[in-house]
Amino acid sequence: MSSLPVTSGLHFSLLTPPSARFGPRLGTVVFKRPGCTTDQPFVTIPTPGLLTATSRGVVPHLSRDHHRKTQAIKWVHIPFETFLEHNPPVPTLQTGKTPLHTFLGFNPGQHLLSMSARDLYDGREMPPNGKDHVSVYSLRGVRKLSPAQWRSYVYSVKPDIVMALSDTPFTDPPYSQKRLTKSIERSFAWLLNVLCSLSEPEKSTLLKEEPHYKPTVLVHMSGMTSIPARRAFADSLLEPLFGPEAEQVKHIKYLDEGVSGYSFDLVPLRLSLDAAEKKSIDAMSPPSSLPSPAETPDPTTTALDVEASLSQLNLDSTIPPHIEQILPLLKTSLERLPTTKPRIVNSTQTPHETLRLISSVGIDLFDAHWAQRASDIGVSLDFVFPAPQGEGRKDLGHNLYHDKYTYDFSPLASSFRGAIDTEFTKPICQCLACSPSVPPTRLYHGVDEESYSGEPVMPLSSTPRYKPSFTRAYLHHLLHTHEMSAHSLLVMHNISILDAFFSSIRKLLSEKPESWDAEVKRFIEAYDEDMVVLDEARVSWKEVELARGKGRLAREKAKQDEGTLGTAVELE
């Protein structure tokens, strides 16, 4: 274990010094806030590990008690763009030492919040970014976000970690050399901007309640799919600053000094690689599998036709992974940067990719978006690492819409058990679907206390009184009757299964690192990487939606479809 850090911010320590720049590594992220006391413990996240995705500031489908009771949820990532629907963005009105935590109901002692301007999973075509703005998306249309605004929002809402603005194009890929040069220059300038110290007047307004606040900054590694551009951007972080740039950030000599970790978003890379591939195959045919808005946006407008673009949007379409092409791109970015900082990848699509990224690059943190998305479409994940011995090719989970689960009263995953079950050979899934427990307290509303009811007073017990797991048959029923509770339970389960996957990865890396390569290979062969189960579930989900759509208020339904990554709020 690393010793407790004294300065505030993110501290990353590698437990096993990596023998090479690339390759699997074990580490710990410890986050300390200013004035952190024993009441507010450090948030500690062992790596490789996961971060939880949010939509409009919430973990989709989870009430606040549920996100707190899901142990796997520690690092939560917040795309800020939906809050730009109002000016000023409403979270900036929240006061206190940790306004973003307060506004969104995350617990400073438990949750690490990172914040980016854009939703990292949104690959929609967007109007181009400008010299001094990023095009961001809100329900009220496309907005322009300037680096200065971003900096002021960051200091207002005080996330633990912020992703510097990055000029990642979401116009028609692939991109010219000229466009990429512009992209890395802007990304550099915008990183510099967020690292600038606050002026005295800024300090007095933005840091009134927390004078010691300083964001921990992550940089998105720019350069898209061009090796030279990626190298150039990475190198620029190490170049000594001089002149007016150096004046702006006196506390550091080069930008990397101000950076706490490196982040990689796979969606734009995949889109770009895919477009390039399609162009080379058939120069005449337009890229077809890409999500795209109804019409080419006019760069001068600030508001797209939201309804039109969203109705075209298919967040489900899987972009071909192109992972083998992505690995060298990521390595290029990292080849000269310090190895001591955490490396984060967003928008992986499979655990197979995760293993490859750990194996060949040495990525430390991965978002859980794909697993959360699986919950939206009725899939309960069920996989372990290392893969079980001697079984045929397995699915990563169950499409609980399928009729074979009608009478299946087993818990959501065969590889795990609920806390009350006695199949001791299996690990426990601690999620509230597999291991629900009697609430330790309840509310009373008047003349319903035990003194009136005569019921036994609930003993104050520190150990939970577990109940039987929710069954596949119940979830099957809830999915077919369009009950939202299905998704709440599945989200908690799927994030927990993914967390268990990471903890098994860490266990193997610390106990039997020599078997890593063989186990990765075995896992990749044992589990279906095409994730046919997700495709099947997506079809079932749509069928149930359609069947219900007939009798529903079509307009309400359409309105909902716009805003939500998860399934819509039931409005019958």
Add this chain to the structure above:
Amino acid sequence: MQFEVIAKCHTTKARVSRMTLAHGVTMLPTFMPVATQAAIKGLTPEQVESLGVTLILNNTYHLNLRPGLKVLNEAGGAHKFQGWHRNLLTDSGGFQLVSLSKFTTITEEGALFASPFTGEPTMLTPEESISIQHTIGADIIMQLDDVVSSLTTGPRVGEAMERSVRWLDRCITQHERSGKKDTQNLFAIVQGGLDPELRDRCLEEMIKRRDGVAGYAIGGLSGGEEKDTFWRVIKQCTDKLPEERPRYSMGIGFAEDLVVCVALGVDMADCVFPTRTARFGVALTHKGPLNLKLSKHSKDLRPIDESCPCPTCTDGTSRAILHHNVTHETAAAHAITLHNIVFQAQVMGRGRAAIVEGAFPDYLRTFFANYFGDVGYPEWCVNALRSVGVDLLENTDAKIIPGSGAKWEYSNAAGN
């Protein structure tokens, strides 16, 4: 069932009782949240239990279609199937049959309808309704009644009432011979539309059968009738129904309806309104409903109700973040649903406490002053409460709103 009245209001007909069923004690009067398809919208049973809810409702019609009796049987009943360890009530399925299926015809034998699966003519008899409810396993089950809309007039109303009495006999017989009487309790449903004479005849017949029933529901209301008629029918029933049986007013959920019904002697009520309206962004408060979709809430950092003990309010969830997410994210619906269930429970819980303390008339006055102070009191509430000795207008200059009362922000978004 054990049913004991433990306190009575000195002025109104309100009472507090302890109802002991196979899955614990429920203190009455109580409001029952509706879990139509074996789930309270978006919540887990553990969450519902933590809110202090001890009795929920499942709909027989829906559960019979999905998951179906075979599944429920293999699961060991609806309690186990949905992980709910407290008390459960099922309706007979008749009401939904009539309101959701176009082709239902009522014969003496039962309700004839087109099977939603095969389209084949299918018969739901009183005996079958009871045995379906036996399989579901709820602590309280309802007789199959011949349901007519409360707006129906003419001989059909009388026919339906008479038939409901005959069907009650068949339900009692079926229930008696099932061997489930120890764990499940049959309620009769008083019919008779809005006609006082028919209601009286029904009451008379059904009260004769009191040994075969554990409680009485008041049916055939909440179908769009005038509120002033509604309360008179309720009062007529509660005046006659035996003291030692719980009384259940079906389909009642607005706060003012609840407190008036309690004053008239009702013990139980259910409605989808508080959970449904939550999904439309309406939070219920003691000062009237808040429609969180309105942009006036977009920058409001206060919780729905600072003094509310629900998880949403105690956590400080702001109106602003709810406004941001409502109808976009299910999580916002969950947050408001948690709150609304607690609100309903509070309305009833404060009522119980007031009855025990001998202060129920004061509670009524305070409730109306808070809830309707700004907009005016519904005239029918004033009339109804006068009939049980409480003058809401005493020492107040509150306005009176004729008809059904104030139109809240929710009215067009989510009327029941």
